Amino acid sequence: MPVQHQTDSIILQHPEGASVTLLLYGATIISWKSPSVDSDEIKERLFVSSKAFLDGSKPVRGGIPIVFPCFGAPALPEHSKLGQHGFARNEIWKFDSTVMDNDAGVSVRFVLETNPRIFGVFEKPFSLAYVVTLAKHQLSTGLHVRNLSPSADLDFQALLHTYLAVPANEVSISPLTDLTYYDKTEDRVKKEMRDLVDVKKYTDSVYENAPLKYDINWKDGAIEVRAKNFKDVVVWNPQQEGKNIGDMEEGGWERYVCVEPGYVQGCVHLPPNEEWFGQQVITVHK
Numbered sequence: 056m057p058v059q060h061q062t063d064s065i066i067l068q069h070p071e072g073a074s075v076t077l078l079l080y081g082a083t084i085i086s087w088k089s090p091s092v093d094s095d096e097i098k099e100r101l102f103v104s105s106k107a108f109l110d111g112s113k114p115v116r117g118g119i120p121i122v123f124p125c126f127g128a129p130a131l132p133e134h135s136k137l138g139q140h141g142f143a144r145n146e147i148w149k150f151d152s153t154v155m156d157n158d159a160g161v162s163v164r165f166v167l168e169t170n171p172r173i174f175g176v177f178e179k180p181f182s183l184a185y186v187v188t189l190a191k192h193q194l195s196t197g198l199h200v201r202n203l204s205p206s207a208d209l210d211f212q213a214l215l216h217t218y219l220a221v222p223a224n225e226v227s228i229s230p231l232t233d234l235t236y237y238d239k240t241e242d243r244v245k246k247e248m249r250d251l252v253d254v255k256k257y258t259d260s261v262y263e264n265a266p267l268k269y270d271i272n273w274k275d276g277a278i279e280v281r282a283k284n285f286k287d288v289v290v291w292n293p294q295q296e297g298k299n300i301g302d303m304e305e306g307g308w309e310r311y312v313c314v315e316p317g318y319v320q321g322c323v324h325l326p327p328n329e330e331w332f333g334q335q336v337i338t339v340h341k
């Protein structure tokens with residue numbers, strides 16, 4: 056069965072070996088396995104900490120949590136009751152439909168609508184849909200945000216917090232040269248001078264108006280991330296600071312880099328009754 060329904064998760068299975076496991080909690084993808092281009096060996100492509108909570112008691116430390124409607128601590132007055140990274144990553148989403156199921160791939164759609172708990176912290180009428188598409192070497196994740204208000208804008212930030220399983224001390228991310236970024240580790244704005252960005256030291260960088268296509272390379276691997284409408288990208292690896300993260304496994308920071316396409320500098324002002332779509336497409340090249 057290409058789409059398997061478990062009590063609290065959905066498993067997608069591609070005929071040529073790729074698979075995805077998604078928790079309904081947060082619509083968080085917690086596993087993406089894919090063959091390499093030059094071999095049929097199936098590898099896990101996402102990092103999830105062995106200390107992550109997968110029981111819905113806390114956002115998952117790894118995989119692809121969805122950040123909405125604020126990134127980091129809330130900045131807008133109407134977001135003031137929200138926690139870090141908003142509520143989408145810690146609400147239970149509903150499976151909506153299988154969008155596609157053929158030899159090219161399998162695609163499923165999830166939805167999140169408001170509920171009394173969300174309404175208590177965020178009164179704006181909205182609906183979210185998340186479309187996950189699995190192909191042999193590719194995972195696409197698209198977030199649709201609909202403003203259900205007939206009269207007021209919906210202001211939000213959104214981001215896909217992707218933990219790529221890579222050797223962090225070898226990996227490079229490019230092209231980010233000449234971009235302006237906010238270095239959260241130093242609380243200041245900088246210009247990126249490096250052609251190849253690494254995460255050998257504690258890195259928490261928010262690149263603004265980024266090129267929407269990123270090459271993530273290391274000795275034995277190559278992954279490309281493309282984005283649509285997520286104009287910014289965050290590169291995060293805590294290095295030894297990871298010891299202060301309760302649900303991070305010891306040394307986990309050596310096994311991933313977060314490359315997070317998002318709209319997080321400023322926010323989307325979505326007019327009444329309109330829809331916005333942001334997407335990332337991750338392709339395994341090696």
Ligand SMILES: O=P(O)(O)OC[C@H]1O[C@H](O)[C@H](O)[C@@H](O)[C@@H]1O
Binds near residue numbers: 139290313315
């Ligand atoms: O610990 P979390 O709430 O999951 O956030 C994890 C990280 O998310 C983003 O990458 C932010 O830029 C970081 O500042 C933050 O530490």
